[in-house]
Amino acid sequence: MTVLHAASDARLEEVADQVFAYVQPDGGWCLNNAGVIVSGGESALVDTAATEARALALRDAVHRVSPGAPRTVVNTHFHGDHTFGNFVFAPQAVVVAHERTRTEMAEAGLHLTGLWPDVEWGELSLELPSLTYRDRLTLHVGEVTVELLHLGPAHTTDDTVVWLPEQRVLFTGDLVMSGVTPFCPMGSVSGSLAAIAELRRLDARTVVTGHGPVAGPELLDGAEGYLRWVQTLARQGLGANLSPLELARETELGEYAELLDAERLVPNLHRAYAEALGGVPGERMDVGALFGEMVEFHGGLPACHA
Numbered sequence: 001m002t003v004l005h006a007a008s009d010a011r012l013e014e015v016a017d018q019v020f021a022y023v024q025p026d027g028g029w030c031l032n033n034a035g036v037i038v039s040g041g042e043s044a045l046v047d048t049a050a051t052e053a054r055a056l057a058l059r060d061a062v063h064r065v066s067p068g069a070p071r072t073v074v075n076t077h078f079h080g081d082h083t084f085g086n087f088v089f090a091p092q093a094v095v096v097a098h099e100r101t102r103t104e105m106a107e108a109g110l111h112l113t114g115l116w117p118d119v120e121w122g123e124l125s126l127e128l129p130s131l132t133y134r135d136r137l138t139l140h141v142g143e144v145t146v147e148l149l150h151l152g153p154a155h156t157t158d159d160t161v162v163w164l165p166e167q168r169v170l171f172t173g174d175l176v177m178s179g180v181t182p183f184c185p186m187g188s189v190s191g192s193l194a195a196i197a198e199l200r201r202l203d204a205r206t207v208v209t210g211h212g213p214v215a216g217p218e219l220l221d222g223a224e225g226y227l228r229w230v231q232t233l234a235r236q237g238l239g240a241n242l243s244p245l246e247l248a249r250e251t252e253l254g255e256y257a258e259l260l261d262a263e264r265l266v267p268n269l270h271r272a273y274a275e276a277l278g279g280v281p282g283e284r285m286d287v288g289a290l291f292g293e294m295v296e297f298h299g300g301l302p303a304c305h306a
Helices: 052-065 099-108 109-117 190-203 218-239 244-250 264-274 287-298
Strands: 002-004 011-016 018-022 035-040 042-046 073-076 094-098 131-132 138-142 144-150 162-166 171-172 206-209
Touching: 002 171, 011 042, 011 052, 018 052, 018 218, 035 138, 035 144, 042 052, 042 138, 052 218, 073 138, 073 287, 094 190, 099 131, 138 171, 171 190, 190 218, 190 264, 206 264, 218 264, 244 264
Parallel strands: 042 073, 073 094, 094 131, 171 206
Antiparallel strands: 002 011, 011 018, 018 035, 035 042, 138 144, 144 162, 162 171
16 A cells, blocks of 8 residues: 655555555655554554654654554654654654664754755754663564664664564664665764674565665665675775775766765765774764765755755
């Protein structure tokens, strides 16, 4: 079953019995996916949305498939496109996330809005998770078992994946993306590869990523291939004494040319360079400077249609 929202091209896709992916095309910057789990008169939500209007549209979509408001909202990581809409649901829902998600959200605040000042963000109010966990946590939504697993550092240092073992549905957050360039300057290239190896062991049938279309476990292959390619490029760039920006300018994207947001190669190379030189996965980098180099490489601010 697919349900379109009249105000946008966002849609609900039923990926298992009463388990839905809320997909926001085209999956580019700040156009994230969410998930809805409904069972026994209860519901839970995986991630929210970037703007007030999009969060309200998500709430409307949830109400069309759920008998009531979600009792639980899970944030897969701290980035605003997955968390800014928490405030729309928090009056009725407990917001759950990894313990570092709460810390990173509090530190970042609404900083994302300043990167794209022309976006109509709405009247946002930061709503931090009120329930946090460290390694893993099991939720029960009616008869559905929902496992929260902390992996990484990968996309960030606070990634949560949401696994429904009976339905074999995996919500990856931004640890894996679909048709969209991976992005791990705040996490780790090597850590992302280790996390993907862990995800393979789950044997998921359906994979709902943080951005892009719903697909299957083949998405893990695509993500792994890209990240190994970035590692290879980084070794070559270091050997040639090229900076990540210089290397990116000389690189033919080949099979990865069709991925959205290709400019992410620059910050990804910075992370791969740091790790190739012995840097600790997940250690802090100057993300503002990396974003600036990415904009320079792109020839302007990347488009954000949130």
